[in-house]
Amino acid sequence: MAVDYAVIVVYLAGMLAMGWWGMRRAKSKSEFLVAGRRLGPWMYSGTMAAIVLGGASTIGGVGLGYQYGLSGAWMVFTIGLGLLALSVFFSARIARLKVYTVSEMLDLRYGGRAGVISGVVMWAYTLMLAVTSTIAYATIFDVLFDVNRTVAIILGGTIVVAYSTLGGMWSITITDMVQFVVKTIGVLLLLLPIAVVKAGGFSEMKAQLPTEYFDPLGIGGETIFTYVLIYTFGMLIGQDIWQRVFTARSDRTARWGGTVAGTYCLVYAVAGAVIGTAAKVMYPTLPSADAAFATIVKDELPVGVRGLVLAAALAAVMSTSSGALIACATVANNDIWSRLRGVVVKDGGGERDEVKGNRAFILIMGVAVIVIAIALNDVVEALTVAYNLLVGGLLVPIIGGLLWRRGTAAGALAAVGVGGVAVIALMAAYGILANQPVYYGLLASLAVYVVVSLATKPTDAAVLAAWRERLAGRGTDDDPATPDPVSV
Numbered sequence: 419m420a421v422d423y424a425v426i427v428v429y430l431a432g433m434l435a436m437g438w439w440g441m442r443r444a445k446s447k448s449e450f451l452v453a454g455r456r457l458g459p460w461m462y463s464g465t466m467a468a469i470v471l472g473g474a475s476t477i478g479g480v481g482l483g484y485q486y487g488l489s490g491a492w493m494v495f496t497i498g499l500g501l502l503a504l505s506v507f508f509s510a511r512i513a514r515l516k517v518y519t520v521s522e523m524l525d526l527r528y529g530g531r532a533g534v535i536s537g538v539v540m541w542a543y544t545l546m547l548a549v550t551s552t553i554a555y556a557t558i559f560d561v562l563f564d565v566n567r568t569v570a571i572i573l574g575g576t577i578v579v580a581y582s583t584l585g586g587m588w589s590i591t592i593t594d595m596v597q598f599v600v601k602t603i604g605v606l607l608l609l610l611p612i613a614v615v616k617a618g619g620f621s622e623m624k625a626q627l628p629t630e631y632f633d634p635l636g637i638g639g640e641t642i643f644t645y646v647l648i649y650t651f652g653m654l655i656g657q658d659i660w661q662r663v664f665t666a667r668s669d670r671t672a673r674w675g676g677t678v679a680g681t682y683c684l685v686y687a688v689a690g691a692v693i694g695t696a697a698k699v700m701y702p703t704l705p706s707a708d709a710a711f712a713t714i715v716k717d718e719l720p721v722g723v724r725g726l727v728l729a730a731a732l733a734a735v736m737s738t739s740s741g742a743l744i745a746c747a748t749v750a751n752n753d754i755w756s757r758l759r760g761v762v763v764k765d766g767g768g769e770r771d772e773v774k775g776n777r778a779f780i781l782i783m784g785v786a787v788i789v790i791a792i793a794l795n796d797v798v799e800a801l802t803v804a805y806n807l808l809v810g811g812l813l814v815p816i817i818g819g820l821l822w823r824r825g826t827a828a829g830a831l832a833a834v835g836v837g838g839v840a841v842i843a844l845m846a847a848y849g850i851l852a853n854q855p856v857y858y859g860l861l862a863s864l865a866v867y868v869v870v871s872l873a874t875k876p877t878d879a880a881v882l883a884a885w886r887e888r889l890a891g892r893g894t895d896d897d898p899a900t901p902d903p904v905s906v
Contacts, residue, residue: 421721422728436596442585446773450777457667477734479491480710483694485694486636489633520536527819527825544742553571574739579785604728610692626699627695627699658738661745805856809859811835815834825877
């Protein structure tokens, strides 16, 4: 394992070096939180694909393939569909707003009265996303170094917190590009063909497994529909995703770069399911479907290649973890703490103090994430709660604000409140993992949004005029983006 260890150590050291490099670039709030809004199409595509394809998409995607066959691709496939929808229909408008958080967008659209409540919901979502990503380190480091769960979480979490705190979005962007390349080589170019060959090829896989393993809808229509509601719609409104859209150099970059990233996700989804199906042929009686990835890597790959593929899994987890962490800290500082203090922060004066403040929040949130990850046992339930709250509470007012001129602040607040409360009550009644909470919570949020908006006074014309100006890319507070050698 010495060669494999060397590969991993070099990779982790490189992540910390990127953090140090990013620290030297992040001199303003815009540079620290959204990489100066200057990423070109190649960097934007790579970093967007990296953040959405985390441990759940890699280890979990292979596990679903092991359990259901090719239809196990649907979870990651719906993530790719959500990213495509965001990129084609909404990303250009989002990028032109030149804001830092989803709650700031809601304030602009509805007149400054939706920020704190929506910020709390978004903060809970990003916090639990970071926690669940951090827990995934335990699986990978157990295979690598045979260390216990707590040590693995502290080791992986500390590295992510370190480079994220040092350089903010610049560090995360560069590390995500490295992680994107490592994932592409490790999973698509190495693990996929090796797994298929080791399983005897597709003909042998079909001979060994039941026919439902090759049914595209074998996982079940209701499950697919739930994935669409949670993951496709979740991609449209998550702060972690929007914060990457804010890094785009132009609305064209956001649209086409995101389309490339979404297409990549579709390919990655199929690859994970095929790898899991091959693992089922080789290891038909594993105790857990999620053990399929680690088992096939540990037993079937040659020295050196094994280290690279494990680094790919580590890259997948780190990219999602770091993206969720900076999103969580940005929401906590800009949407909750600053508002509770009655402070509206803009670029301009005190930029260096703003960088220090956001850096401190990343450190605080990072420590909290590690502590919660150590204490938490049921990851699936925690992530389900977060996604249910996100979709049930925020999807309608966000998409409604972008598409429906008649939507009002009262309607938006009612939708957040009723949708959130309905989801929580229904999870208590049906169970956290049930499908009904997100179904009925979303319907309740939509009904209340429409009824209350129509029953209340329309949004002030001046607010809508300012909103249209921002959608057109005018009237922003950011300094104009300047050409940059890494904006390719």
